[in-house]
Each structure stands twice: as structure tokens, then as C-alpha cells.
Amino acid sequence: MSPSNSSKAAPDLRIQGDRITLVRSQVKEDSRSTDAGRDEILLNHMARFRTDPIGFLRELGLHLAGTEWRGYDEYIGQRIFYPEFSKEIKDKVIESPSLQGKIYELADLKIADEEKQGLLxxxxxxxxxxxxxxxxxxxxxxxxxxxxxxxxxxxxxxxxYFIRGAYWVTSELTLRAYGQGIRVNSEEILRLKQVAEEAEKKKQSILFLPCHRSHVDYVALQLLCYRLGLALPIVVAGDNLNFPIVGGFLQRAGAMYIRRSFGDDQLYSTVVQSYIDILLQGGYNLECFIEGGRSRTGKLLPPKFGILSYVLDSLLSGRIEDVVVCPVSIQYDRVIETEGYTSELLGAEKKKENLKDFVGSASVLKSNFGSVDVRFKEPWSLRSFVEGQLAQLALFPSRFNVDWEDERNNHIRQALLRTLGYRVLNDINSVSVIMPTALIGTVLLTMRGRGIGMSELVRRVNWLSERIRANGGRVAHFGDAPTAEVIARGLSVLGKKLVHEADAVTERTFKPADKLELAYYRNMTIHLFIPEALVCAALYTQVKQGGGPAIQDMMYQTLYDQVQFLSSLLRGEFIYASKGLEKNLQNTLERLERDQVIYIQRDDEGKFVKVGLHPAERKAGRENFDFYCFLVWPFIDSYWAAAVSIMGLTPPIGYKDNDIWIQLSKAQKSAQQLAKVLYDQGDLSYEEAMNKQTISNGFKRFEEEGIIQVIRTRDTQIPPRLRIAPEWRPGRDEKTGSLLESGRFWDFVSRISVSRREGKDRRDGPTVNRRVLAHTDSLGHQLFMEAVQAQTEEEQGKKFQLAPARLTAEEKRSLEQSIREQRRRRKSSRARL
Structure with missing residues (x-):
């Protein structure tokens, strides 16, 4: 798997307990990288008591004695780990002016309320x-x-002393599952250490912002910081992890617990902000996961802005001078929790965290999950970032001299926060390394046949590796091992539950055994090919018409319009380059042209006129064109199923009260049920279309587009509710009551459908349309009537279990404000891709 066009780079470091091994990097780095080191054979992990009792006891003794780096006495960063540390921090938080002000403010509000009640x-x-x-x-x-x-x-x-023991225990547990160790890049580590030394002098914090795929994430990063002599970051964690034994252990190892939702608790919110202020003012390192929760799909989730918002407020208010931001990519050969993720995506309730699941069962600790790869983007100044963003606004030439207390400037703050979040996601993607298991999963799920032979798997993995590097990505490696050997190792990590080896006399043949779980690893590569995938899916609307090349060619403007539609539809799923639709589209088309996937017809001025499949691609059986389509087709299927399900929420014919609101979670569950029926009957090509996460993302996009309206209240006991926006509501046949195959919403659903995959299992046509609409109408009618029944019971004074089906006057006002804000956002949004 040696690259033909990648530059040589600084060596990787593989960390296995107290052993650090240099491994020559074969990934594409920036031009400043230099060659160093050589390959090393994979070493055994830490000594085991049963196999090497003397070595085991020696390592344990060294840890207890704090020999050399194990003592953790000269770490880079502010002083931590002394008996009064947490008490001093707590006292500073309590004494902070913002918290004291909020306490007296709330006390005064309570007194004013008591005066109104006549108590004073x-x-x-x-x-x-x-x-x-x-x-x-x-x-x-x-x-x-x-x-x-x-x-x-x-x-x-x-x-x-606790941290020394915690390091040894977590190293033992982690390396039992990930026996090939934790790998980093030496150049990135040296750079990070230099930044940390400078931050220590300035008493500034490093804000580590990793992606989040597993509970192992925070363990891996803490182990790295300890082993490399960096001050451990304080890790923002959800209070769902604060359960017996593990909760106290993690808190003593650096976890700070916060609620998953603050609601309207002003005091709690102020306590969190004050704590963040004190940590940043003291220059203590901080770590929070940019996505919030763990990704169940394998690709990056949209950013969550909770902790980022507090950090940004600390800076904008002048309570701190600066923060060093360090985006971090953490990749795995195999993620321990993916089996549970699959169950959740198919509709199972998320299991509450417990000791057994957190530490791992005995079988997990004996499993081969390969290695962990950690990459650090070059850290950058948050202050410089904000100044740069504000400098682009003509209204704010004075940079930080902005009155952030003025609500009229809140939209500027929100724009800064959003840009910050997506900047971090882009940085994480830019340094992420594609693991061998992700290469294998991607190839297996983007082929037309049921299985693939080893020789063909090797060929496609090599092709995919080259394409990844050509698009600026990085590919993991195992020294100079041949591709077949790397694939064999990857297959052993994935195991028989994910990849089945068929009985074959002539050649080893492999086929996906669990496509939904395997999709997790395919999604680790998808961010590198989204532009190509959207272009090919748009062009497919013409290609699937069949006939000769002339019939399958597509006018550039038509292609542009469909790419714009698809990229806008899926913007909650993927992260796009910042150059704008037209520039990104032209760059993508030129790449595909160079790769002989498409050809472009230009006019005399060089402008694009027509696009079609390249003759070489036709000769190859549309192999690479189909690859790109296969990447995005499951998402298009899922959004189509979600949109179809919403059509079923149209009020029945003759029902006068159209102002009935349906619980959002029930509507999404109904969409998932519809997707399962359609998949079983062949109207959906992909099991992934039943993915709960993607269906939920679809509902969010439809809300942003104003297709559905969602009302959310501050009362946590009342869940969000939705209805189809009146202007989007489909029509019904006045005689039969059936949903009509016409109207604005039907056109929208049809435009999604034209880019879906066709094959032996499905064809667009009136028969399919009627059957699909009948299914969604049945499920939607059931939801609608449940909501009506609940409303009737409420009006009769009976106890009911569902959310209110009608809005209060306050909720109606909130809805009107929300609709106006969404319209403003849609007008100001730019073209995607």
C-alpha cells in the first residue's frame, strides 16, 4: 500500500504501555514535513502476569515507584495534582463576580415574587x-x-499517586482490547509540546476538541498526555457517566460532569460558565467533544455549541485574553461499541451507562480491535480567529470593541459560534487517518456484486487509497507490508460478524455480513468524496434513463441545479468546502474529468455546456462512477423515506380541525417503521435507510426548509410536536381520501427520488407510488387519530399520555417568531457544496 504520489513525512509513534516505537509515516502531509525514522515490526503489548509474571511485576513496580516519566513530575502546563487543588478551584468559582451576581439577582427575583403573593x-x-x-x-x-x-x-x-495508578490500570485495559497500541505522529507531538510550553508561559489554556466515537476517546487522550508529559486536560463529560465506581474514578482522573440539558436553570448555567472562566483564567487545559455525544454512524456529527459557547463568551467578555484551540482526530481499526450503535440506529433504546458496559466484558478485553490513531491539528489562537472573522464585517472595524450585551449583536455572536464549530470539524477531517478497516468496509459496500475476491479487493483498496491521497486525505499503513497482508489484518479485526468469507475453491471471497455495522467504517471515508458523490448522484438521474451516450449526457445547468438541491438537502450530514457551490462544483468536475470518470463539453469560451460518462468509464462498467453513487445513495434513500412519511401526516379528508400537532419522536419512529416496510418490499435499496439518526437529520432539514413546523417548549415534560406547514400540505382525493401524487410536497419528494438507485428490486412508477403512499397514509392516519384522541381526553379532563395536540396562545406566538427567523435564515443562506 505504498503511495505513488505522497510526500515523505515525520514518523508515527506507536505507544504501547511504556514502549514507544517509531513507525515511518506513509500518509500525505504538508510541505513542511521531513523524513525521519524507519519502520519497526509491531511489538507485543504490556507484559501479562500469566505469560510473563516477572516482567509484569517489574512494570508494576516501576509505576508504583514513579520511575522516570512515570513519576509525572515535570509535565508541561499549570500545576495540578496537589491535595487542595479541587478545593481552591471550588472556592474561586463560588467567589466569582458573575456567580455572586446571579445568586443575588435570583434572591431579589424571589423576594419580588413573594411581594406579589402578599408574603412580604x-x-x-x-x-x-x-x-x-x-x-x-x-x-x-x-x-x-x-x-x-x-x-x-x-x-x-x-x-x-492516584493518577499514576489510574494510568497503569487504564493502559492495561485499553491495550488488552487495542493490542497494536496508540499511534501518533512525531512531528505533531513535537509541535504540540512547543505550543504547550508557550501556553504555560502565557498562562493560557489548550482547548482540546476531539471527535467522539467511543468511550475510549477520553481514555486515549489522557493516556497520551500523561505519557508525553503534558498537563492532563479537564474533560467535559455528561453526568450520565457519573454512576457508582466509574463516576468517582473519572472525576479524580480529570472529568467534570455537566447535565445533558440545562433547561431554564439560570443558576446551573452560571455555575458552569463561572467554572469554565476559572479554568481558562488559570491556564488549565480543557477537553470537550465538538460533536457532543458519540457518533453512531462513523462520520462527524454537526457541532454542538454548548461548551464552545461558554468559552467564546469568556473571550468576548474580556474575562480571558486567549485560548489555544487544538482539534484532535481519534480513529480506530474497530470501535468497541459499534454493535450497540447498530441496535440504537434500528430503533432500540439507548442503554443507560453501567460499569460492565463501560469497562467492557471479558470477551471485549480478549478481542483484537487493532490500534488507535490520534492526530493533532496545528493549534491556533481563538482570539486571532475571532478577530479575523470580525474584520470581515464592515460594521465592526474595531474588532473586539463590540457591545455583546446588546441583543442586536446576538446574530453576530451566533455566526461566530457556528463558523468556529465548522472550522474545528474541517480541521479534524483534514488530519484524520483512514484505517485499513475503513478501506475494506468502503470497498465491500460500494460494489454491485454480492461478494469480492481477494485479488479484486486488493485492487480496489489500492485504488481507493490513491483516491484518498489525491483528495488530500491520509491512509494508515503497516510499514512496508503488502496490501494483501494489511487487508488480512483488517479482516481479522472486523471479524466474521461483519465480513463473511465464502467457501471458494479457486479464491478467497468476502461479502458483507452486517451491512449496517460495516457502514460505520465506510462512513469514516465518506467526507473525502462528498463532492464527487453528489455530482455522480445528480448525473445518475440522466444515466439511469439508459440508451446511448447522447441520451445519458446532461446539460451543465441541469446538473448544477440537481447538485445544488442534493447538497442543500444533505447539508446536515456532511461538511462542505468553503469556496461556494460554483467553484467547488467546477473543481469536482475537473477532478472527475482527469480521472476519466466523466467528460465535459465546453463552449468556445471554455464554459461548461454538457457533462456525460467518459468512454473509459463506460468501458470499465461504470465502476468508479457507481462507487461514488454508492457512497451517497443510502442517505438519499433515508431522506426520501423520511419525506414520504411526513406526507402521511396530512389531516384526513373531511376533518375540519387541521391544527393538530403530533409528537415529533412518534413521527420519527413512524418514519422508521415505514422505511422498514419499504425495505422489506424492495422500495428501498438500503437497510441503512432505516437509520434513526439519518431520519432524524432529515426531519431537521425539513424543518429548516419550512416544510414542517416544530414547536418546542421550555417545559421539559412536554416533548416537541410538529405539523406539516399549511403551504406544503399535500392534497387528497375528495372521493377516496387518498393522498394525491401532485402538489408542492410531492414535487419535492419526487426530486429526491430521481437520484435514488434503481435496480432489479425497484422502479419508479405509478404502482410503486400508490403502494408507498398507502403505507405512509396508514401510519400517518394512526398518529393523527392518536393525537386527536389525546386532545379529546384532555378537554374532557381525563389523564392522557401524549403531548397536547393543540398549541397555547404563548406557543402560537413562539411559533410565529420561529417561522420569521427561519425565513430570514433561508434568505441569507448561500448555495451549498
Whole structure:
């Protein structure tokens, strides 16, 4: 798997317990990289008591004694790990002006409320003393609440001896599953250490922003920081991990726990902001996952802005001078939790975290999950980033001199936050390494046949590796091992549950055994080929018409329009380059032309006129064209199924009250049920179309486009509800009550459908349309009538289980405001891709 066009780079470091091994990098790096080191054979992991009791006891003794790097005495960063550390941090948080101000503000609001209720009489002679006494009581009560919040929230990095033991224990557990170790790039580590030394001098924090695929993520990054002598970051974690034994262990190892949702709890929100302020003012390193939760699909999720928002506010308010941002990519040969992810995506409820699942069963600890690859993007200044963004706005030539308290500037802050989030995601993608298992999974799920022979698998993996490098990506390697050997190792990691080896006399043949779980690994490569995939899916609308080359050619403007539609539709799934649709599309077409996948007809001025399949691609049986289509077809299928399901929510004929709202989660579950029926009957080509995450993303996009309207309340007991926007509502046949195959929404659904895959299992046509609409109508009618029944029971004073089917006056006002804001966003949004 040696590249033909990649530049030589700094060596990788493979970390296995107390062993660090140089491994020559064969990935495409930037021009500043230099060659160093050589390949090393994979080493055994840490000594085991049963196989090497003397070596095991020696390593344990070295850890207990704190020999050399194990002592963790000269780490780079601010001082941590002393007995009073957490107490000092807690006291600083409590004394922070913002938190103290919020406590007195809430106390005053409570007093004002009590005055309205007549509990305090302003006209009474002793009112002043009573009010002061009551205020002091409320302040004391709020301080107790804050004290309890902080005890459950702040990390407790008070013992270096605990950290030494924790490192040894977690190394043992991690390397039992990932026996090939944790690999990093030496140049990136040296650069990070230099940045850390500079940050330490300036008393500035490094904000590590990794992607999130597994519980192993935070373990791997903490192990790396410890082994390389960097101050451990304080890790923002959901309080769902704060369960017995593990919760306390993680908190002492650097975890700070926060709620998954703050709701309207102003005090809790202020406590979090104050804690973040104190950490950043002290120059302590911080780590939070840019995606929020773990990705169940293998690709990056849209950014979550919670902690980023607090960090940005600390900077914009002037409470801190700067923060060093370090995006981090963490990749795996195999992710321990993917089997559970598959169950969740198919509709199973997420299991509550527990000790057994977190540490791993005995079988997991004995399994071969390969290696972990960690890459660090070159760190950058958050202040410089914000200044650069503000400098682009003519209204703010004075950069940071902006009144952020003014609500009129809130949209500028939101734009900064969004740009920041997607900048981090782009950085993570740019340094991510494609693992051998991802190469194998991608090839297996982008072939037309049921299986593939070893020779063909080798050929396609080599082709895919070259395409990844050509698009600026990186490919993992195993030294100078031949491709067949690397594939064999990858197949052993994936195992028989994911890849089945068929009985074959002449050649080893492989086929997907669990396509949905295997798709997780394919999705690790998809970000590199999204432009090509969307172009090919758009061109497919013409190619699938059949006939000769002239019939299958497509006018450039028609192609442009369909690419724009698809890229806008799927913008919640993928991250696009920042150059704009026209430039990105032209660059993509030229790449495909160079690769002889398509040909382009130009006019005398060089402008694109027509696009079609290249003769060489036709001769090869559309092999590469189909590859790109296969990458995006499952997502198009899923969005189509989600859109079709929404049509079924149209009020039945003759029902006068159209203002009925249906619980969002029930509508999404119904969409998943519809997708399963359509997949079983052959109207969907991909099992992945039943993916709960992708269907949910589809609903979000339809909401952004104004196709559906969703109402969310501050009351956590009332779940979000939806209805089809009146202007998008499909029509019904007045005689039969059936949904009509016409109208604005039908045209929208049809435009998605034209880029879907056709084959022996399905063809577009009236018969399919009627059957699909009948299914969605049946499921939608059931949801609609359940909501009506619940509303009737509510009006009769009976207890009901569903969310209210009608809106209150306050909710109607909130809806009108939301609709206006969405219209403003749609007008200001630019072309995608």
C-alpha cells in the first residue's frame, strides 16, 4: 500500500504501555514535513502476569515507584495534582463576580415574587429588616445549592499517586482490547509540546476538541498526555457517566460532569460558565467533544455549541485574553461499541451507562480491535480567529470593541459560534487517518456484486487509497507490508460478524455480513468524496434513463441545479468546502474529468455546456462512477423515506380541525417503521435507510426548509410536536381520501427520488407510488387519530399520555417568531457544496 504520489513525512509513534516505537509515516502531509525514522515490526503489548509474571511485576513496580516519566513530575502546563487543588478551584468559582451576581439577582427575583403573593408587605414598618433577613436566607440557600452542584461537577485532580495508578490500570485495559497500541505522529507531538510550553508561559489554556466515537476517546487522550508529559486536560463529560465506581474514578482522573440539558436553570448555567472562566483564567487545559455525544454512524456529527459557547463568551467578555484551540482526530481499526450503535440506529433504546458496559466484558478485553490513531491539528489562537472573522464585517472595524450585551449583536455572536464549530470539524477531517478497516468496509459496500475476491479487493483498496491521497486525505499503513497482508489484518479485526468469507475453491471471497455495522467504517471515508458523490448522484438521474451516450449526457445547468438541491438537502450530514457551490462544483468536475470518470463539453469560451460518462468509464462498467453513487445513495434513500412519511401526516379528508400537532419522536419512529416496510418490499435499496439518526437529520432539514413546523417548549415534560406547514400540505382525493401524487410536497419528494438507485428490486412508477403512499397514509392516519384522541381526553379532563395536540396562545406566538427567523435564515443562506 505504498503511495505513488505522497510526500515523505515525520514518523508515527506507536505507544504501547511504556514502549514507544517509531513507525515511518506513509500518509500525505504538508510541505513542511521531513523524513525521519524507519519502520519497526509491531511489538507485543504490556507484559501479562500469566505469560510473563516477572516482567509484569517489574512494570508494576516501576509505576508504583514513579520511575522516570512515570513519576509525572515535570509535565508541561499549570500545576495540578496537589491535595487542595479541587478545593481552591471550588472556592474561586463560588467567589466569582458573575456567580455572586446571579445568586443575588435570583434572591431579589424571589423576594419580588413573594411581594406579589402578599408574603412580604412593603408598607409594613419592619419591611426593610424583614426583606434583608429574607434576602440573606435566600442567598444562603442558593449557596448551598451551588455547593452541591459544584461537588458533583468539578474534577478532583488532587492526587498524583492516584493518577499514576489510574494510568497503569487504564493502559492495561485499553491495550488488552487495542493490542497494536496508540499511534501518533512525531512531528505533531513535537509541535504540540512547543505550543504547550508557550501556553504555560502565557498562562493560557489548550482547548482540546476531539471527535467522539467511543468511550475510549477520553481514555486515549489522557493516556497520551500523561505519557508525553503534558498537563492532563479537564474533560467535559455528561453526568450520565457519573454512576457508582466509574463516576468517582473519572472525576479524580480529570472529568467534570455537566447535565445533558440545562433547561431554564439560570443558576446551573452560571455555575458552569463561572467554572469554565476559572479554568481558562488559570491556564488549565480543557477537553470537550465538538460533536457532543458519540457518533453512531462513523462520520462527524454537526457541532454542538454548548461548551464552545461558554468559552467564546469568556473571550468576548474580556474575562480571558486567549485560548489555544487544538482539534484532535481519534480513529480506530474497530470501535468497541459499534454493535450497540447498530441496535440504537434500528430503533432500540439507548442503554443507560453501567460499569460492565463501560469497562467492557471479558470477551471485549480478549478481542483484537487493532490500534488507535490520534492526530493533532496545528493549534491556533481563538482570539486571532475571532478577530479575523470580525474584520470581515464592515460594521465592526474595531474588532473586539463590540457591545455583546446588546441583543442586536446576538446574530453576530451566533455566526461566530457556528463558523468556529465548522472550522474545528474541517480541521479534524483534514488530519484524520483512514484505517485499513475503513478501506475494506468502503470497498465491500460500494460494489454491485454480492461478494469480492481477494485479488479484486486488493485492487480496489489500492485504488481507493490513491483516491484518498489525491483528495488530500491520509491512509494508515503497516510499514512496508503488502496490501494483501494489511487487508488480512483488517479482516481479522472486523471479524466474521461483519465480513463473511465464502467457501471458494479457486479464491478467497468476502461479502458483507452486517451491512449496517460495516457502514460505520465506510462512513469514516465518506467526507473525502462528498463532492464527487453528489455530482455522480445528480448525473445518475440522466444515466439511469439508459440508451446511448447522447441520451445519458446532461446539460451543465441541469446538473448544477440537481447538485445544488442534493447538497442543500444533505447539508446536515456532511461538511462542505468553503469556496461556494460554483467553484467547488467546477473543481469536482475537473477532478472527475482527469480521472476519466466523466467528460465535459465546453463552449468556445471554455464554459461548461454538457457533462456525460467518459468512454473509459463506460468501458470499465461504470465502476468508479457507481462507487461514488454508492457512497451517497443510502442517505438519499433515508431522506426520501423520511419525506414520504411526513406526507402521511396530512389531516384526513373531511376533518375540519387541521391544527393538530403530533409528537415529533412518534413521527420519527413512524418514519422508521415505514422505511422498514419499504425495505422489506424492495422500495428501498438500503437497510441503512432505516437509520434513526439519518431520519432524524432529515426531519431537521425539513424543518429548516419550512416544510414542517416544530414547536418546542421550555417545559421539559412536554416533548416537541410538529405539523406539516399549511403551504406544503399535500392534497387528497375528495372521493377516496387518498393522498394525491401532485402538489408542492410531492414535487419535492419526487426530486429526491430521481437520484435514488434503481435496480432489479425497484422502479419508479405509478404502482410503486400508490403502494408507498398507502403505507405512509396508514401510519400517518394512526398518529393523527392518536393525537386527536389525546386532545379529546384532555378537554374532557381525563389523564392522557401524549403531548397536547393543540398549541397555547404563548406557543402560537413562539411559533410565529420561529417561522420569521427561519425565513430570514433561508434568505441569507448561500448555495451549498
Amino acid at each position: 408587605d412593603p408598607a409594613a414598618p419592619d419591611y426593610t429588616s424583614k426583606m434583608a433577613s429574607r434576602r440573606e436566607t435566600l442567598v444562603q440557600q442558593l449557596h448551598k445549592v451551588v455547593d452541591k452542584m459544584l461537588d458533583g461537577m468539578i474534577c478532583k485532580l488532587d492526587s498524583k
